[in-house]
Amino acid sequence: MRTPPTVVVAGAGVVGLATAALLATGRCADRLRVVVLDAKPVPRWRADELDPRVYALSRASQQLLGQVGVWPRVTQSRASAYRRMRVFEGADAYAPSALDFDSADIGEPDLGHIVEDTLLRTVLADALGAASQAQLVVGAQIESIDVQATEVVVSLTEGGTMRATALLAADGTDSTVRRLLDLPVARHPYAQTAIVTHVQSSKPHGGTAWQRFLPGGPLALLPLVDGSSSIVWSLPTPEAERLLAESDGQFLAQLTAASAGVIGDLTACSRRVGFPLQALHALRYTAPRVALLGDAAHTVHPLAGQGMNLGLLDAASIAAVIEDALLAGEDIGDLKVLRRYERERKGDNLAMLAAFDGLNRLFRLPEWASPLRGLGLRAVEAAHPVKRLLMHKALGLQAGHKH
Numbered sequence: 001m002r003t004p005p006t007v008v009v010a011g012a013g014v015v016g017l018a019t020a021a022l023l024a025t026g027r028c029a030d031r032l033r034v035v036v037l038d039a040k041p042v043p044r045w046r047a048d049e050l051d052p053r054v055y056a057l058s059r060a061s062q063q064l065l066g067q068v069g070v071w072p073r074v075t076q077s078r079a080s081a082y083r084r085m086r087v088f089e090g091a092d093a094y095a096p097s098a099l100d101f102d103s104a105d106i107g108e109p110d111l112g113h114i115v116e117d118t119l120l121r122t123v124l125a126d127a128l129g130a131a132s133q134a135q136l137v138v139g140a141q142i143e144s145i146d147v148q149a150t151e152v153v154v155s156l157t158e159g160g161t162m163r164a165t166a167l168l169a170a171d172g173t174d175s176t177v178r179r180l181l182d183l184p185v186a187r188h189p190y191a192q193t194a195i196v197t198h199v200q201s202s203k204p205h206g207g208t209a210w211q212r213f214l215p216g217g218p219l220a221l222l223p224l225v226d227g228s229s230s231i232v233w234s235l236p237t238p239e240a241e242r243l244l245a246e247s248d249g250q251f252l253a254q255l256t257a258a259s260a261g262v263i264g265d266l267t268a269c270s271r272r273v274g275f276p277l278q279a280l281h282a283l284r285y286t287a288p289r290v291a292l293l294g295d296a297a298h299t300v301h302p303l304a305g306q307g308m309n310l311g312l313l314d315a316a317s318i319a320a321v322i323e324d325a326l327l328a329g330e331d332i333g334d335l336k337v338l339r340r341y342e343r344e345r346k347g348d349n350l351a352m353l354a355a356f357d358g359l360n361r362l363f364r365l366p367e368w369a370s371p372l373r374g375l376g377l378r379a380v381e382a383a384h385p386v387k388r389l390l391m392h393k394a395l396g397l398q399a400g401h402k403h
C-alpha cells in the first residue's frame with residue numbers, strides 16, 4: 001500500500017496542536033498522516049492549579065475548538081465567559097472618553113472566553129491521541145531541514161530523521177524552522193516586558209474585562225470564573241524587572257494604583273511571570289514544502305489579546321488549504337498550494353499587527369499628547385459602525401454576521 005502524504009507540525013503549542021487536530025479529525029483524516037514534534041512534553045492541565053498563562057479566546061477560536069470536538073471539555077473543565085469590556089486611560093474608568101463594549105449591544109451572550117494554555121493543550125493533545133493517523137513526539141528538537149523535490153527531511157538532535165510531504169512550523173516566535181531555512185523577518189523589540197499573574201480583589205469583577213492604557217504600557221484585567229482576575233501588565237523592561245523582584249505586598253499596592261481601583265484593592269497574587277515583548281512578522285510565510293503559522297509567522301503586542309486568535313485562524317486556513325488540495329489530487333507541499341494559505345492570512349495578520357503597534361505607540365506618547373489619546377478613544381466610541389466593527393473583529397466574526 002502507498003504511504004499517505006505526511007504533515008509534520010513543528011511545535012506542540014496551541015496553534016500546532018490545533019492544526020494537527022483539525023487535519024487528523026477533518027475531511028481528509030483517512031488520507032493523511034500527521035506528526036507533531038515538540039522539544040518539550042505537553043504540560044497537563046490541573047483542576048487545582050490556575051495556569052498563569054491564559055488567552056482571551058474569540059468566538060472564531062471557540063468555533064474551531066468546537067470543530068475538533070474539544071470545546072465542551074474546555075467549558076466543563078474551566079472557561080471564564082466575559083460579557084463586557086471597558087477600555088480607558090487616565091484615572092477614571094467611566095470618563096466620557098472610555099470605551100465600553102457590551103455583548104448585549106450585538107445580541108451575543110458574551111464577548112469570548114478566557115481559557116488556560118495548559119487546558120487547551122491538554123484537550124487538543126488528547127484529541128490527537130484518539131485519532132488513528134496522528135502521532136505526538138516529544139523531546140524531539142529539530143537540527144536540520146533538507147528540502148527535496150518530493151519531500152522534506154527533518155533531522156533531530158537526538159538522532160533519527162522524519163520525512164514529510166509538508167512541514168508546518170508552529171514553533172513560536174523564536175522558530176527554529178524559520179531560522180534553519182533562513183526565512184527573513186521584520187522584528188521590532190518593544191523594550192517592554194509583560195507581567196502575568198492572577199489576583200484576588202476586594203470588589204467583584206462582574207464579568208468585565210478591563211484595559212487601561214498607561215504611559216508605560218497597557219494593563220489588562222481579565223475576569224476569571226473563580227472570582228479572581230488574570231493580569232497582563234506591559235511595562236518598560238527595567239520597571240517590570242523591579243516589580244517582579246518586589247514583595248507581593250509592594251507589587252499589589254502598585255498594581256491597585258495602576259488599575260485605578262476598578263475592582264477595588266488587589267489583595268493577593270499568584271506567582272508572577274515576565275514575558276519580554278516584541279513585534280515580528282515573517283516577510284514570507286511559505287517556502288517549498290514549508291509554511292509558518294502562529295507566532296512563528298507573526299508576533300503581536302498582547303494589548304488586544306489577539307495573538308492566539310490570529311494563530312488559530314492560521315490553523316483553520318492551512319488545514320482547509322491542505323484538505324482542498326488533497327481532494328483535488330494536488331501535492332500538498334507544492335509552494336503553489338501553500339501560498340494559498342499565505343494569501344489568505346498575511347494581509348489580515350499584518351493589518352492587526354500594525355493596529356496594535358499603533359495603539360501601543362499612541363498611548364506611550366508623552367503627557368502633552370494626552371488629548372490625542374482621549375480623542376482616539378472618543379472617535380471610536382462616537383463612530384458606532386467603527387465600534388461595532390471592532391467588536392466583531394474582537395469576536396473574530398465578520399461584521400454584521402451573527403451565530
Ligand SMILES: Cc1cc2nc3c(=O)[nH]c(=O)nc-3n(C[C@H](O)[C@H](O)[C@H](O)COP(=O)(O)OP(=O)(O)OC[C@H]3O[C@@H](n4cnc5c(N)ncnc54)[C@H](O)[C@@H]3O)c2cc1C
Pocket residue numbers: 010011012013014015016037038039040054055056057140141142170171172173174175176177194196232275293294295296302304305306307308309310311
Ligand atoms: C503576556 C502575553 C499575554 C498574551 N495574552 C493573549 C491573549 O489573551 N489572547 C491571545 O489570543 N493571545 C495572547 N498572547 C499571545 C499568545 O501567547 C501567542 O500568540 C501564542 O502563544 C502563540 O502560540 P503558538 O502555538 O504559535 O506558539 P507557542 O505558544 O510559543 O508554542 C510554540 C511551541 O513550539 C515548541 N518549540 C519551540 N522550538 C522548537 C523546536 N526547535 N523544535 C520543536 N518544538 C519547538 C515550544 O516548546 C512550544 O510548545 C499573549 C502573549 C503574551 C506574551
